[in-house]
Amino acid sequence: MYISETACADGLVKKTQHINRMSKNFPPSKNGSSSKLIAGTETHMIKLTALHNKKQIPTTRTSTNNTNTEATFTFKLGRTTGSDVSGDLSVNSSESSDPVESDYSEKSEDEKAQQVENTHVSANSHSISSVTTTSMNNETVDGEKDESHDADDITNTEDSDRSEQDDGNDTDDEETDNESGESSSNLTEKGGRKYHLDHFQIIKTVGTGTFGRVCLCRDKVSNKYCAMKILAMTEVIRLKQIEHVKNERNILREIRHPFTISLEWSTKDESNLYMIFDYVCGGELFTYLRNAGKFSSQTSNFYAAEIVSALDYLHSLQIIYRDLKPENLLINRDGHIKITDFGFAKKLRDRTWTLCGTPEYIAPEIIQSKGHNKAVDWWALGVLIYEMLVGYPPFYDEQPFGIYEKILSGKIEWERHMDPIAKDLIKKLLVNDRTKRLGNMKNGADDVKRHRWFKNLNWNDVYNKKLMPPILPDVHHDGDTTNFDDYSEMDWKPTIAIDQKDLKLFNDF
Numbered sequence: 001m002y003i004s005e006t007a008c009a010d011g012l013v014k015k016t017q018h019i020n021r022m023s024k025n026f027p028p029s030k031n032g033s034s035s036k037l038i039a040g041t042e043t044h045m046i047k048l049t050a051l052h053n054k055k056q057i058p059t060t061r062t063s064t065n066n067t068n069t070e071a072t073f074t075f076k077l078g079r080t081t082g083s084d085v086s087g088d089l090s091v092n093s094s095e096s097s098d099p100v101e102s103d104y105s106e107k108s109e110d111e112k113a114q115q116v117e118n119t120h121v122s123a124n125s126h127s128i129s130s131v132t133t134t135s136m137n138n139e140t141v142d143g144e145k146d147e148s149h150d151a152d153d154i155t156n157t158e159d160s161d162r163s164e165q166d167d168g169n170d171t172d173d174e175e176t177d178n179e180s181g182e183s184s185s186n187l188t189e190k191g192g193r194k195y196h197l198d199h200f201q202i203i204k205t206v207g208t209g210t211f212g213r214v215c216l217c218r219d220k221v222s223n224k225y226c227a228m229k230i231l232a233m234t235e236v237i238r239l240k241q242i243e244h245v246k247n248e249r250n251i252l253r254e255i256r257h258p259f260t261i262s263l264e265w266s267t268k269d270e271s272n273l274y275m276i277f278d279y280v281c282g283g284e285l286f287t288y289l290r291n292a293g294k295f296s297s298q299t300s301n302f303y304a305a306e307i308v309s310a311l312d313y314l315h316s317l318q319i320i321y322r323d324l325k326p327e328n329l330l331i332n333r334d335g336h337i338k339i340t341d342f343g344f345a346k347k348l349r350d351r352t353w354t355l356c357g358t359p360e361y362i363a364p365e366i367i368q369s370k371g372h373n374k375a376v377d378w379w380a381l382g383v384l385i386y387e388m389l390v391g392y393p394p395f396y397d398e399q400p401f402g403i404y405e406k407i408l409s410g411k412i413e414w415e416r417h418m419d420p421i422a423k424d425l426i427k428k429l430l431v432n433d434r435t436k437r438l439g440n441m442k443n444g445a446d447d448v449k450r451h452r453w454f455k456n457l458n459w460n461d462v463y464n465k466k467l468m469p470p471i472l473p474d475v476h477h478d479g480d481t482t483n484f485d486d487y488s489e490m491d492w493k494p495t496i497a498i499d500q501k502d503l504k505l506f507n508d509f
């Protein structure tokens, strides 16, 4: 794990703890840092400093005790038991042993990958095989010089805001500021139900982010488990992320798709913003991928198809997601994915200019500040498919700047035994000239859907979750947290009430 500091031209600085996202031991001389850029407004400058840059890569991300220490390389052979849902803020202890067998030594690469699939898998428990790196030959993605941008393409960066009392299904993107400055309070009505923060019992932290944390909660009214994202307003203000947080909330209110996270309710008090989601108990695709080393073509195809379905939907609403990567893909109990973290998502008019994303997944036009559109998500899909099939991303360096150079060079190293049809799709997605990038041409997402790698798919079946998931998470009950890392509950920051003037900045949240 290391800490990166991201500074943008407008003075925005984001300090983020990072667990090295690269696969273990590959590339042996290249492993190192990875960072996430935070979106700034009208920002075109990047400065990333890896403060701690380690040589080895963790296979699981461990955040226990939040000590900022290096993530462990040892694999948990036992699995943590289901959380005691009656206890508040209790940290689970590891007990029973339920390892998934994983002797991959005699198997082909695809078989190795397949062995963790089609079975109940605990994201944090099974032992893993090492990634076998086959020799590579160099090929170049055909990329052409991008066209210059037109100044009048600049997107209006302000997205819609809505009054607190609406039902969240409105797709209108006009602003409806709450002029009165009236607080949305923590008692609001949605879909006939009056919600209150007191209805939610916090059980355990399952994730931490830049401004706060995500906790498993129990809704005492419906008795359902949910995830509560808690964002400290002081941090949101300090990092100049007010509009982005509002974007996130507003976009989440607008969307409804089987493969995107569902926002149940949102509110605030004098210190924090709160978003309540359905709880996705299988954990992150990232963990499964790192544990498996790589996925088979079939498994990668399944996840890619669900993502294509979701991107197609988001783009039809003029929403670009901008943060596609395995860390943001959660696996539900049924094995289907849920895209989470809409913190960088944006409602488009044409192109937008803000620099944000995770270095390995950033499209060339973002680095070059040319303004970017939906095409960036198709680029990121190419990176994701490559990472699923190979086990590490196509553009990698210890420092973000090196990653950007590689992205712009258009050179990709291909594994010799890679599925040639998948490779063809990746090549067509990782085209530097976005006007020639699959997904961003006149037929839009249909070009991706019609690619040969997806030829056996019925897209209605994909949408209706009729495909058989390759991995079923090892989940014992709906509130099971064993597929997430453990986070210390001792480091909750004291809540700081912000003053009335600052609170008004969040009137429409």
Ligand SMILES: Nc1ncnc2c1ncn2[C@@H]1O[C@H](COP(=O)(O)OP(=O)(O)OP(=O)(O)O)[C@@H](O)[C@H]1O
Residues within 6 Å of the ligand: 206, 207, 208, 209, 210, 211, 212, 214, 227, 229, 261, 277, 278, 279, 280, 281, 284, 327, 328, 330, 340, 341, 342, 343, 484
């Ligand atoms: N609905 C959910 N169900 C289960 N776990 C979740 C859910 N939402 C988020 N998480 C977990 O919490 C983590 C942090 O969530 P999220 O990425 O939304 O926070 P963030 O503050 O935007 O993080 P970042 O600063 O990295 O962007 C996720 O990576 C995931 O592991």
